[in-house]
Amino acid sequence: MLDLKGRWVLVTGAARGIGRLAALKMAEQGCNLILHSRDISHTASLEEELKAKGIDCHSVAADLNDISSVLKMLEKIDALGVDVDIVLNNAGFQIAYRTDYYNTPADDYEVSFNVNTIAPAMICYHFLPKMVERGFGRIVNTTSGIDKEPEQAGYSAAKAALDKITKGQGEMEDLEKIDELAKHMQKSSLCALGQTAPNPILSTMKFFKDEYVAHIQDKTCPAGVCKSLIRYEIIADKCKGCTLCARNCPVKAITGTVKQPHVIDSTKCIKCGVCMSNCKFGAIITK
Ligand code: SF4
Ligand code: SF4
Numbered sequence: 001m002l003d004l005k006g007r008w009v010l011v012t013g014a015a016r017g018i019g020r021l022a023a024l025k026m027a028e029q030g031c032n033l034i035l036h037s038r039d040i041s042h043t044a045s046l047e048e049e050l051k052a053k054g055i056d057c058h059s060v061a062a063d064l065n066d067i068s069s070v071l072k073m074l075e076k077i078d079a080l081g082v083d084v085d086i087v088l089n090n091a092g093f094q095i096a097y098r099t100d101y102y103n104t105p106a107d108d109y110e111v112s113f114n115v116n117t118i119a120p121a122m123i124c125y126h127f128l129p130k131m132v133e134r135g136f137g138r139i140v141n142t143t144s145g146i147d148k149e150p151e152q153a154g155y156s157a158a159k160a161a162l163d164k165i166t167k168g169q170g171e172m173e174d175l176e177k178i179d180e181l182a183k184h185m186q187k188s189s190l191c192a193l194g195q196t197a198p199n200p201i202l203s204t205m206k207f208f209k210d211e212y213v214a215h216i217q218d219k220t221c222p223a224g225v226c227k228s229l230i231r232y233e234i235i236a237d238k239c240k241g242c243t244l245c246a247r248n249c250p251v252k253a254i255t256g257t258v259k260q261p262h263v264i265d266s267t268k269c270i271k272c273g274v275c276m277s278n279c280k281f282g283a284i285i286t287k
Pocket of ligand 2 (some may be wrong): 099232248249250251252253264268269270271272273274275276
């Protein structure tokens with residue numbers, strides 16, 4: 001099991017349900033917590049409970065339907081001066097169930113994409129570079145099987161988009177579609193919220209286009225973090241044959257004898273990252 005003691009975890013939607021339980025579980029593992037909710041008072045009792053157990057803990061607030069609020073929250077987290085090692089993008093918003101598909105209002109899409117796709121994406125993009133720089137990080141994006149429900153078209157589309165981004169199943173045409181949709185949204189939105197909502201997407205597409213292309217065309221994640229697109233490898237020259245990785249691999253995907261380079265069987269590997277965290281010689285990399 002990965003040693004998470006002292007790691008800082010951001011849990012969105014931590015006030016109740018799965019988010020609250022996840023926060024408590026991470027605290028049991030020795031993690032420190034940053035608890036997100038819409039209003040800081042919503043996580044006050046959980047913060048108190050965790051602090052009573054000796055856990056270092058902060059509450060932050062943001063309306064995930066308001067991307068400027070999300071960005072302000074990220075600034076506040078930065079100001080805490082802690083390194084966020086793990087992000088659990090748990091918060092989500094489920095729109096109304098509509099059997100009258102053709103009358104699905106545009107709002108369903110706008111709110112759903114803000115909360116379920118754009119906000120988690122912004123949170124990922126904020127913390128990912130720092131995780132890569134430090135050589136450790138985990139991000140869990142919560143989606144659901146709801147991505148095929150016509151009665152919740154806006155919600156389904158938003159979750160499907162998040163799934164697609166996370167799994168690296170994009171196609172080059174998607175970039176044009178995203179660009180077109182984002183610009184259309186800027187022009188057709190009635191309020192400043194809608195007009196500015198696509199800005200983060202457009203700016204990441206402008207400044208990190210090569211990363212989008214790598215995910216789509218090469219099916220690789222240059223940052224080495226998208227689970228579906230990476231594979232773990234042991235660099236033979238660096239491996240000291242200490243056996244620690246093999247002993248800790250939960251699916252016995254690593255073989256090798258003492259003082260000899262070890263090897264990972266990628267057909268068995270479930271990409272949990274335990275070996276990489278355990279290796280003291282930096283011999284395990286993601287590709
Ligand atoms: S933990 Fe690192 S050094 Fe030890 S056997 Fe595994 S890869 Fe080699
Ligand atoms: S990443 Fe793969 S090889 Fe490494 S510990 Fe996890 S399952 Fe085993």
